[in-house]
């Protein structure tokens with residue numbers, strides 16, 4: 001269709017360590033989401049490799065990628081992406097169904113994940129009955145219910161006001177600290193990155209333009 | 225994802241788009257119902273025909289006629305043995321030969337004539353025939369009141385139930401209230417009938433075998449049985465309302481309605497028969513015996529010949545009924561494809577989400593398959609019930625019509641268990657096949673595209 005070739009992610013070389021909290025910054029269209037999808041195994045690069053936990057994702061079959069996504073990665077989106085027909089409980093339980101976890105164990109894990117995000121009282125509500133912040137917390141519960149090593153969050157506060165946004169970000173920081181979950185946070189808000197991420201990577205036109213440690217967030221680690 | 229979870233999620237999804245999915249399921253139900261209705265009509269008609277064939281008394285018997293007999297049952301069957309011109313006479317020698325064929329229990333001439341029987345001093349005119357003593361154990365006497373002949377020369381008769389009603393002076397029912405042999409058996413069993421007949425005596429003083437004299441005689445007979453046999457559906461020797469032991473009938477030389485020799489153009493002076501009945505020891509031997517008799521140069525007719533042409537007819541009928549029934553099911557399956565393709569389009573984002581949180585292609589495919597299969601099974605079950613109901617209603621309606629026209633009711637509708645299983649199976653398989661394309665489409669969906677923020 002279109003004649004122009006767009007390199008959404010171009011010549012990026014990047015290593016993220018276990019337990020790191022990294023922010024991907026950049027203007028809209030700079031390739032942040034594309035990079036995140038590559039890390040999630042949702043998309044594959046036309047050239048180059050993505051290695052996660054020692055596994056080269058480009059060598060995995062579609063079925064193996066699904067196993068990687070359901071076991072190693074949890075995803076949170078700007079638009080929450082909850083399934084509107086399902087209750088809070090069912091939404092959070094869904095990844096466990098794909099992982100073929102036993103019914104009894106599933107309920108236990110789901111309840112724990114929801115308790116962790118502070119939503120134990122809203123199990124049988126549908127997403128539309130919740131506020132934006134609550135919906136995003138359900139999405140986070142869904143991402144962490146399988147106890148993944150990596151949390152990939154694509155502008156999780158983009159649809160939230162600053163106060164609920166802060167609540168959500170506090171929750172993500174808590175997961176990073178108490179569960180040693182590696183967090184890759186996509187945001188275009190410099191302030192959020194500065195407050196929470198220990199490392200800030202800036203993208204422009206699919207290329208990395210800066211990759212710096214954030215002393216401020218790293219330092220605040222101690223006080224929590 | 226485990227099958228149970230797929231089914232559970234599918235059921236949820238189906239409930240969500242209730243109206244659309246109900247209509248699709250109803251479409252399958254109508255398709256299956258039409259298939260069930262068509263096929264049960266086929267099965268029912270076939271059963272009805274076999275039922276009538278069975279009560280024809282042809283079971284275990286082969287009817288033998290001379291090839292020179294112009295009244296032969298089937299003139300096209302002269303495929304083996306000698307041609308009509310030099311085929312042998314159906315005489316006593318032939319009877320011995322036929323009786324000697326392995327598998328033949330008995331070979332006896334068809335004896336049948338109209339005569340007068342007196343009961344309670346009132347005369348009744350009817351067709352009398354011989355019944356082989358060996359037919360006592362065949363199914364054709366099912367539902368008989370009383371018992372079979374005590375010996376093959378006993379002065380006993382078995383009468384047909386309508387004739388029994390006539391003897392009792394009861395009006396013969398015509399229409400729905402079919403007469404039961406048990407209603408008329410009681411007062412008649414053990415009673416006497418006087419049969420009047422003409423004995424035929426061959427002339428001894430001349431070489432001309434065509435001349436004979438006739439003496440009128442009477443013989444008392446005891447009624448021992450009342451049968452359900454329907455004379456209208458019977459063939460050959462069984463087409464009568466009063467039966468005597470065949471040996472007894474032979475021994476008294478009754479004059480028949482038409483004389484054999486005139487019809488068969490016998491070449492010798494030996495008496496010959498127009499029709500011999502070969503009673504076979506088992507239904508499975510009918511084909512063998514028929515072949516052997518044909519090789520002797522006679523024409524034969526058996527239940528196999530009757531059912532062969534019947535089966536061919538029903539195979540063709542069933543095929544047409546199946547095609548018509550399937551058309552509706554095809555339309556229904558297009559309905560499933562349409563519904564599921566719509567669902568895939570509508571649930572693009574949802575499919576993307578499921579993949580992002582770990583669903584494999586197989587999980588997504590399974591989910592849509594489960595939805596298709598659930599609609600198929602539900603529609604199939606509903607369709608079987610609907611088809612059955614349609615059949616019942618048409619059956620009742622037709623019988624009301626038959627009754628008005630003065631015919632006995634009949635059952636030409638049969639929903640068998642295998643038909644139900646077959647219909648459910650077809651509905652399930654068709655719906656899975658219909659789910660194939662939508663499910664593949666859903667499975668192949670690119671999650672990145674599906675999730676792109678709109």
Ligand SMILES: Nc1ncnc2c1ncn2[C@@H]1O[C@H](COP(=O)(O)OP(=O)(O)O)[C@@H](O)[C@H]1O
Pocket residue numbers: 006007008026027028029030031032033034035
């Ligand atoms: N499937 C696609 N088709 C066309 N263009 C795409 C597609 N995916 C991404 N892009 C383009 O790639 C660039 C990067 O997109 P994206 O990663 O979504 O940016 P960001 O998340 O930083 O806003 C954009 O210019 C976008 O238009």
Ligand SMILES: [Mg+2]
Pocket residue numbers: 032033034154
């Ligand atoms: Mg983006």
